[in-house]
Amino acid sequence: MTAVESPARGAGAGGAAGGGGAAGGGSAGRRVLALAESPGLGGLYARAGLASGRAAVGGPVRRALGGVPGIPAGPGDEGPRAAPALPPVEHRLGGVVPDPARLTAYQHLVGEPASDVLPAGFVHVLAFPVGIALIVRPDFPMPPLGIVHLANRVEQRSPLRVGDALDIRAWAEDLRPHRKGAQVELVAEVRRAGAPADGPAAWRGVSTYLAPGVRVPGAVPEEVARPEFEAPVPTGRWAFDAGAGRRYAAVSGDANPIHLHPLTARALGFPRAIAHGMLTAARALADVGARRGESYDWDVEFASPVLLPSTPVVRVAPAGDRAWSVTAWDAKRRRPHLTAEVRARA
Amino acid sequence: MAATPSSPPAPTTGAPRAVVVGGNRIPFARAGGPYARVSNLDMLTAALDGLVARFGLQDEVLGEVVAGAVLKHSRDFNLTREAVLGSPLSARTPAYDLQQACATGLEAVVSIANKIRLGQVESGVAGGVDSASDVPIAVSEGLRRTLLTLSRARTVPQRLKAAAALRPGDLKPATPRTDEPRTGLSMGEHQAFTTAQWGISRQAQDEIAFASHQRLAAAYEAGFFDDLVTPYRGLVRDQNLRADTSLEKLGKLKPVFGTRLDTPATMTAGNSTPLTDGASTVLLASEGWAQARGLTPLAAVVDAETAAVDFVHGEDGLLMAPVYAVPRLLARQGLGLGDLDYVEIHEAFASTVLTTLAAWEDKEFCLSRLGLDDALGTVDRERLNVHGSSLAAGHPFAATGGRIVASVAKTLHRRRAELLAAGEDRPVRALVSVCAAGGLGVAAILEAV
Numbered sequence A: 001m002t003a004v005e006s007p008a009r010g011a012g013a014g015g016a017a018g019g020g021g022a023a024g025g026g027s028a029g030r031r032v033l034a035l036a037e038s039p040g041l042g043g044l045y046a047r048a049g050l051a052s053g054r055a056a057v058g059g060p061v062r063r064a065l066g067g068v069p070g071i072p073a074g075p076g077d078e079g080p081r082a083a084p085a086l087p088p089v090e091h092r093l094g095g096v097v098p099d100p101a102r103l104t105a106y107q108h109l110v111g112e113p114a115s116d117v118l119p120a121g122f123v124h125v126l127a128f129p130v131g132i133a134l135i136v137r138p139d140f141p142m143p144p145l146g147i148v149h150l151a152n153r154v155e156q157r158s159p160l161r162v163g164d165a166l167d168i169r170a171w172a173e174d175l176r177p178h179r180k181g182a183q184v185e186l187v188a189e190v191r192r193a194g195a196p197a198d199g200p201a202a203w204r205g206v207s208t209y210l211a212p213g214v215r216v217p218g219a220v221p222e223e224v225a226r227p228e229f230e231a232p233v234p235t236g237r238w239a240f241d242a243g244a245g246r247r248y249a250a251v252s253g254d255a256n257p258i259h260l261h262p263l264t265a266r267a268l269g270f271p272r273a274i275a276h277g278m279l280t281a282a283r284a285l286a287d288v289g290a291r292r293g294e295s296y297d298w299d300v301e302f303a304s305p306v307l308l309p310s311t312p313v314v315r316v317a318p319a320g321d322r323a324w325s326v327t328a329w330d331a332k333r334r335r336p337h338l339t340a341e342v343r344a345r346a
Numbered sequence B: 001m002a003a004t005p006s007s008p009p010a011p012t013t014g015a016p017r018a019v020v021v022g023g024n025r026i027p028f029a030r031a032g033g034p035y036a037r038v039s040n041l042d043m044l045t046a047a048l049d050g051l052v053a054r055f056g057l058q059d060e061v062l063g064e065v066v067a068g069a070v071l072k073h074s075r076d077f078n079l080t081r082e083a084v085l086g087s088p089l090s091a092r093t094p095a096y097d098l099q100q101a102c103a104t105g106l107e108a109v110v111s112i113a114n115k116i117r118l119g120q121v122e123s124g125v126a127g128g129v130d131s132a133s134d135v136p137i138a139v140s141e142g143l144r145r146t147l148l149t150l151s152r153a154r155t156v157p158q159r160l161k162a163a164a165a166l167r168p169g170d171l172k173p174a175t176p177r178t179d180e181p182r183t184g185l186s187m188g189e190h191q192a193f194t195t196a197q198w199g200i201s202r203q204a205q206d207e208i209a210f211a212s213h214q215r216l217a218a219a220y221e222a223g224f225f226d227d228l229v230t231p232y233r234g235l236v237r238d239q240n241l242r243a244d245t246s247l248e249k250l251g252k253l254k255p256v257f258g259t260r261l262d263t264p265a266t267m268t269a270g271n272s273t274p275l276t277d278g279a280s281t282v283l284l285a286s287e288g289w290a291q292a293r294g295l296t297p298l299a300a301v302v303d304a305e306t307a308a309v310d311f312v313h314g315e316d317g318l319l320m321a322p323v324y325a326v327p328r329l330l331a332r333q334g335l336g337l338g339d340l341d342y343v344e345i346h347e348a349f350a351s352t353v354l355t356t357l358a359a360w361e362d363k364e365f366c367l368s369r370l371g372l373d374d375a376l377g378t379v380d381r382e383r384l385n386v387h388g389s390s391l392a393a394g395h396p397f398a399a400t401g402g403r404i405v406a407s408v409a410k411t412l413h414r415r416r417a418e419l420l421a422a423g424e425d426r427p428v429r430a431l432v433s434v435c436a437a438g439g440l441g442v443a444a445i446l447e448a449v
Helices: A041-055 A061-065 A100-110 A120-135 A244-252 A262-267 A277-292 B040-055 B079-085 B104-118 B141-152 B156-164 B187-198 B202-221 B247-251 B287-292 B321-333 B350-361 B363-368 B397-421
Strands: A003-007 A031-035 A089-096 A148-156 A166-178 A181-192 A203-212 A296-302 A313-318 A323-330 A335-344 B018-025 B064-067 B095-097 B123-130 B255-257 B276-286 B299-308 B342-345 B429-436 B440-448
Touching: A089 A120, A100 A120, A100 A244, A100 A277, A120 A148, A120 A166, A120 A181, A120 A203, A120 A244, A120 A277, A120 A296, A148 A277, A244 A277, A277 A296, A277 A313, A277 A323, A277 A335, B018 B040, B018 B104, B018 B287, B018 B397, B040 B079, B040 B123, B040 B276, B064 B079, B064 B104, B079 B095, B079 B123, B104 B123, B104 B276, B104 B299, B104 B397, B104 B429, B104 B440, B123 B397, B141 B156, B187 B255, B187 B350, B202 B247, B202 B350, B276 B287, B276 B397, B299 B321, B299 B397, B321 B350, B321 B429, B321 B440, B342 B350, B342 B397, B350 B363, B350 B429, B397 B429, B397 B440
Parallel strands: A031 A089, B064 B095, B064 B123, B342 B429
Antiparallel strands: A003 A031, A089 A166, A148 A203, A148 A296, A166 A181, A181 A203, A296 A335, A313 A323, A323 A335, B018 B276, B018 B299, B123 B276, B299 B440, B429 B440
């Protein structure tokens, strides 16, 4: 990957509409790193493996995976770095034109109609490598391979379509303690090429990740007691076969070994391969369907991984005016996998 | 028919009435039974042949034949037209295929009745057929894509490259599924949720199934089906009919749907319809057309209403659409449940009938969901599915509407004749309600002629 670093120009990447917090793009003194092409995720995972090996100080990589919801945390996880801080960098990638064939494959895989409007999950797929390239930087305070996707919030503020050239920005913010380690938010924004750089993004995604065992300064938040899960009456069921992770990897480019095969997953501490969180989140969005409109908010919280193969049951239910909730759970163990909310934007 | 104060307003333009003249079907067989080797086209043609024979329609040019099948081979793209060409009807009789899942047959009746009422055709046949035995088997997506790429390849290297993309798993065939495509759940699972929501008991469901078998058996014994059913492939009665079943026998069956819910599972193979093969046809015409041929109209198709529910977003149960269609239909005709002499509710499952009845009796549901002022009311069980329904007869999806309409038209005509003989001249009406996959439902009102 080739890149050009320059001081950040233009404010407002933090988003005019309520998201982002204090660390707006460029405005928090971040340097802009312009990527010349989309980082290939295969290479990123190879580098991630190396980085994790370094970070784990000789310990098994799987230790870093303790704290995945539903997977018992290993004892004695410890922060690998002293005084960790986020690198003050914003990655940018311009002129990304989505490939219609890849879009169709994605839409068919997650159950979206093959419309010319990009599903918000597909925009995430386009923006994901730009953000992940941050995590594999040597100065990023987390080991890349053990991080856990806790939640994902997306604002699709205006529709992006086939043929649109897209400018993507990504940065990390809000590093803070979690009771199992440290959590960070990877923020990505996508604008139509040529749109004002300081105007609102058409798409804004915030992915919350947990790095188990990593210590950062600050008060560790107290555990909030979750009410026990009560399985509602289902409205549907998802069928993920053993190859679901490989197929989503093929269309998304996210070939994290924990999703690909039982053997590679086992090497990283999982009993079986697990579905990509964003695959399950995309199924939830697709179940809500076209009634969400072209502009909507899509919030997902991941509770426990979906081990492959499996058939989680699902309930879609109205959650207010032009809003829907989606819950997916393991019917046998009565354990939730995810809860999502999709709200049409006015 | 003489008008009475309680009859619906007659069409002001003098539009012709669409009347059911009669019907013919083959006995319904269990999947893998005597019809296992015959096709949808074979069965539909057989049912049509019998209708032609019964009403002397040889060489007749009918206005239209409309029929369909739910599980359909791609080669049967013109199924109904092919059945016409294979029948003794004139080859100049037009036809088209229609598909609305389990409501196909009833929708075909409504479509032809509407054309008759508009004066576009004078006569027609509505029908439906389905085989759960001779189902289409598709190749896997992988093999299909490889074959399509191969057919487009022009050079040997291109062909080799296309063929190399094939994986061993691609050779596994894909059998058709009746699961709801959008939810991944079978119809039985969906209905199990609705059954649990409405708290329908196992006992009540078994009683519906028992009555269905008892009444269908009695109707056969009384010769009711003699002019409605033509034997086929050695079958003279519906194969699923168990005249000797009992509540005790039904009570011993193990539940098959809803076994993972918090509430006890209640739906068994006895109170759910089995997969079935069969075909049915109904002859419709204007009164003038029937009279010109010396045929006796049995009942007029008065009106119909289709509804759909949002089961995808958890608003309603999959098979609850008729619950919405019927009140709208009754309101348009100025009728109440009490004005109906017969009510036919397709027994997809015994609990479908019971959840439908429960919803109409539930004041809160009728106010909040149906927008009524009060509960719609109660259906007198003595008027419900009087000659048995799908639990006993079986349910070859698209053939069910024709089975019900032909039977109920005959029942209406007989009842009106009895009443007239007793000096009572009043309209005799029936409601027909059929639920269908996709959250669909069709309801129609017929009135004795």
